[in-house]
Amino acid sequence: MYLHEIKNWTSFHWDEAQVGHVLASLRFEQGLLLGRMQALGFDLQLQAELEVVALDVVKSSEIEGERLDVGQVRSSLAQRLGLPTAGLPGSSRQVDAVVDLLLDASRNFHLPVTHTRLYGWQAALFPTGYSGAYAVATGVYRTDATGPMQVVSGALGRQRVHFEAPTANRLPSEMQAFLDWLNADMPLDPVLKAGVAHLWFLTLHPFEDGNGRVARALTDLLLARADGQSQRFYSLSAQICLERNAYYHALEWAQKGDTDITAWLLWFLGCFKRALTASSGVLELVLQKHRFWQTWQAQSLNNRQLKVLHKVLDGFEGHLTSSKWAKMAQCSPDTALRDITDLMQRGMLTKAEAGSRSTHYLLQFTPQ
Numbered sequence: 001m002y003l004h005e006i007k008n009w010t011s012f013h014w015d016e017a018q019v020g021h022v023l024a025s026l027r028f029e030q031g032l033l034l035g036r037m038q039a040l041g042f043d044l045q046l047q048a049e050l051e052v053v054a055l056d057v058v059k060s061s062e063i064e065g066e067r068l069d070v071g072q073v074r075s076s077l078a079q080r081l082g083l084p085t086a087g088l089p090g091s092s093r094q095v096d097a098v099v100d101l102l103l104d105a106s107r108n109f110h111l112p113v114t115h116t117r118l119y120g121w122q123a124a125l126f127p128t129g130y131s132g133a134y135a136v137a138t139g140v141y142r143t144d145a146t147g148p149m150q151v152v153s154g155a156l157g158r159q160r161v162h163f164e165a166p167t168a169n170r171l172p173s174e175m176q177a178f179l180d181w182l183n184a185d186m187p188l189d190p191v192l193k194a195g196v197a198h199l200w201f202l203t204l205h206p207f208e209d210g211n212g213r214v215a216r217a218l219t220d221l222l223l224a225r226a227d228g229q230s231q232r233f234y235s236l237s238a239q240i241c242l243e244r245n246a247y248y249h250a251l252e253w254a255q256k257g258d259t260d261i262t263a264w265l266l267w268f269l270g271c272f273k274r275a276l277t278a279s280s281g282v283l284e285l286v287l288q289k290h291r292f293w294q295t296w297q298a299q300s301l302n303n304r305q306l307k308v309l310h311k312v313l314d315g316f317e318g319h320l321t322s323s324k325w326a327k328m329a330q331c332s333p334d335t336a337l338r339d340i341t342d343l344m345q346r347g348m349l350t351k352a353e354a355g356s357r358s359t360h361y362l363l364q365f366t367p368q
Helices: 016-038 042-063 070-081 093-107 115-124 168-183 190-204 211-227 236-242 244-255 262-295 303-313 322-329 333-346
Strands: 150-153 160-164 349-351 361-363
Touching: 016 042, 016 190, 016 211, 016 262, 042 070, 042 093, 042 211, 042 236, 042 262, 070 093, 093 115, 093 211, 115 211, 160 244, 168 190, 190 211, 190 244, 190 262, 211 236, 236 244, 236 262, 244 262, 262 303, 303 322, 303 333, 303 361, 322 333, 333 349
Parallel strands: none
Antiparallel strands: 150 160, 349 361
């Protein structure tokens, strides 16, 4: 029996002592993080928001097996946040639509969530009406025309059904009840409300596709309400992506359980707390980028140099070599070497090692 087959299945309850203890600890960490971010000043807050929302957009899509170009996501966000876009690529229609979805969820958290708003979010995920080679019904709740909505895994012919959603004829009344609860003022802590809403929405699975990403957008909206502000300084989606198997296991366990959702809420709150801890790395990245550009703000650089330096500062993995420079800047090896030599003469780069194959370069954060 699935959760939604139980009579009065949305009468959720949990162990107040267990959940309350974890929630109190989480809220303390949340307050510390928001306090640190407020001390940064407006410009650095915007930079931190760009990094966090970019991570949220990319990782929420990655959970569903879709990989977005990080540079395009940053470019789209920079335009919408009023930040410089020098050195960043243009963004596609699809990336712009997904970015707009996430920004609407966080920046307009105070607005009610309606059927129409959810339709718009889901449609934004599929601007062409297709997911890969498959047509997707957008802007409407699903039907059962092609059979029941199931979450499955495994190769064709050996699939395992993890979950089967309620029949489509239940969706109008079930979704209305969900939205009435979601938009109602109540004494329930907004973080707990986010955890309940996430499970409730994914149990209904109201759309033909895109349910996971819409659920995470809804969660971001409720967490923005919990923060009391629209700027995002942590990414729950990024943490869920890291813990993807545990996430699916916790959902499946809850959707095959009863109305006591203690185990689900403890997992959700634990994941959220780990997301808050991980955000310190994002903060350090923002501060590092700020120090670099503040040091070298008087330097006039060409577009190739700006593009590569942005990529390195955004979390480039491995060593920066002349061949990697040529690939990132889409230029010849000779041009890459000239760009690097120019930056070394200015003091912005330094050679880390000698040798024809092992030579790589490091950023200089202070003039030598």
